[in-house]
Amino acid sequence: MSTINRRTFLSAVAAAGVTVSVAGAAQAKPGGRRAPIPLTREDHLVIVIGSGFGGGVAALRCAEAGVPVLVLERGKRWPTGPNSETFPRATAPDKRLLWHSSSPNLFGRPIPFDPYVGLIEAVAGENMTALCAAGVGGGSLVYQGMTLQPTQAVFEEHFPSALDWAMMNRVHYPRVARMLQLQQAPDALVDTPNYKAARVFADNARRAGLPVSKIPMPIDWNFALDETRGLMKPSYTNGDGAMGVNNGGKHSVDVTYIAAAEATGLATVATQHNVTGIERAADGRWIVSVDRIDSDGTVLENKILTTSALIMAAGSLNTTKMLVRAAANGSIPDLPDDVGHGWGTNADRIYVWTSFEQEFGAPQGGPVVFGSLNWDDPRSAHTVIQASLPPVSFDARSTMLVGYGVSNGRGHFRYDSARDEAVLQWPADGDSVIQNGSIDPTVRRIAGSGSVLTDTNALFPSTWHPLGGANMGSVCDLDGRVHGQRGLYVLDGALMPGNTAACNPSMTIAAVAERAMDNIVARDIGTII
Numbered sequence: 214m215s216t217i218n219r220r221t222f223l224s225a226v227a228a229a230g231v232t233v234s235v236a237g238a239a240q241a242k243p244g245g246r247r248a249p250i251p252l253t254r255e256d257h258l259v260i261v262i263g264s265g266f267g268g269g270v271a272a273l274r275c276a277e278a279g280v281p282v283l284v285l286e287r288g289k290r291w292p293t294g295p296n297s298e299t300f301p302r303a304t305a306p307d308k309r310l311l312w313h314s315s316s317p318n319l320f321g322r323p324i325p326f327d328p329y330v331g332l333i334e335a336v337a338g339e340n341m342t343a344l345c346a347a348g349v350g351g352g353s354l355v356y357q358g359m360t361l362q363p364t365q366a367v368f369e370e371h372f373p374s375a376l377d378w379a380m381m382n383r384v385h386y387p388r389v390a391r392m393l394q395l396q397q398a399p400d401a402l403v404d405t406p407n408y409k410a411a412r413v414f415a416d417n418a419r420r421a422g423l424p425v426s427k428i429p430m431p432i433d434w435n436f437a438l439d440e441t442r443g444l445m446k447p448s449y450t451n452g453d454g455a456m457g458v459n460n461g462g463k464h465s466v467d468v469t470y471i472a473a474a475e476a477t478g479l480a481t482v483a484t485q486h487n488v489t490g491i492e493r494a495a496d497g498r499w500i501v502s503v504d505r506i507d508s509d510g511t512v513l514e515n516k517i518l519t520t521s522a523l524i525m526a527a528g529s530l531n532t533t534k535m536l537v538r539a540a541a542n543g544s545i546p547d548l549p550d551d552v553g554h555g556w557g558t559n560a561d562r563i564y565v566w567t568s569f570e571q572e573f574g575a576p577q578g579g580p581v582v583f584g585s586l587n588w589d590d591p592r593s594a595h596t597v598i599q600a601s602l603p604p605v606s607f608d609a610r611s612t613m614l615v616g617y618g619v620s621n622g623r624g625h626f627r628y629d630s631a632r633d634e635a636v637l638q639w640p641a642d643g644d645s646v647i648q649n650g651s652i653d654p655t656v657r658r659i660a661g662s663g664s665v666l667t668d669t670n671a672l673f674p675s676t677w678h679p680l681g682g683a684n685m686g687s688v689c690d691l692d693g694r695v696h697g698q699r700g701l702y703v704l705d706g707a708l709m710p711g712n713t714a715a716c717n718p719s720m721t722i723a724a725v726a727e728r729a730m731d732n733i734v735a736r737d738i739g740t741i742i
Contacts, residue, residue, distance in 0.1 A: 291350070
């Protein structure tokens, strides 16, 4: 909110009969229902909005360079450990699943949960619902964990050549792999009865003449092996980790990048701090308006924070929505024209594979073991991965197949002045290439005869991997610096060009952020930061 807008707002509040504290916060008159909401002003050297892959990398590398950094996370911490009950179970969802201001129609059905600072926000747009995470660790809390590095040919087909594949391959992708402690599932686990579905997938793919490989995962598989030995109750081996792994052992961003950043003593993570707006001050610094909220979303405190360097890492949806809104309402009037454009779904598909001839077993161990990486043609590269079903007591003769690839389908965000919000616009035929192109026939070859495939995206168009909106090239440089906006950076999925080269986005988002932070630390500290 600009200074003029704040004054206008405060005048309107006074005219409505609401008093204003000397600190500038609105509070109810005596006898009113609403308790006073204090207003706090703070100044910080670097602020990072979001604590997922981009925000985690930014926080750690700033702190290691000796720069104090404040990380704003709208969600809560989700600590895990053996036999914990931190995360909701997929078979018995509760309020922990859903972000309090989310669209109530998750997967096309109303979900009557009490308001809570839950894990997933469903953002409903035209022809598409995009899903994003909340909580310290961002999307790494709820993602299955597929951590794939694209091949050079596919990477260079879809990313700017100036990103320098050779350097990324030699330095930045390996650095991410080390941070996340990637491992493939051991044969001793895959050979157990609970992983029959994974073995059936691999056998079918090989019979169809398709490539099969184990998928690198940020998981200490000893936790799953301990489950098979009865040392802890199931969390991996029964497919119950779809909304977070209660037993621990998953190297999500909160226990890797964020924990390492906090260990320096220079990174502070402020949880349940929901950013409501950003603006550029007259002196060129950045102003961040924040609501500190209770667990049900109730505002406890308003904050106005100023900083020389603002790193946007709230995810493709929320970073883009904030930028589009700031451009439209004049908070940042000269943002690049392409802000809000170039948005894509990473060519996501989720299928339910039901077989009348094969058994998959129950329960199905997870989260992921095998995939088929079909990357020979960079222009139609795609990946198909088997993922476990949530636990049931019988063999449902069904399992999940997850696909993603490359597509030219793109959407954009339109500012709705009546709602004062940026709204996602997706073309109705945006996924037609995926539905009728390479991924769908590959999935059918894997399933084979005697099977039924249900394309959940055709029934309810959605994506777990929203990308773009502040794309590298048209909106930002390759290091995430927003063109023409000194001290404003984008280091999350919004920076990606609508897809991440037929891979789950997490590893590439983190690797691009690692590359960017190397350059930002070398060139911007001492000038902007």
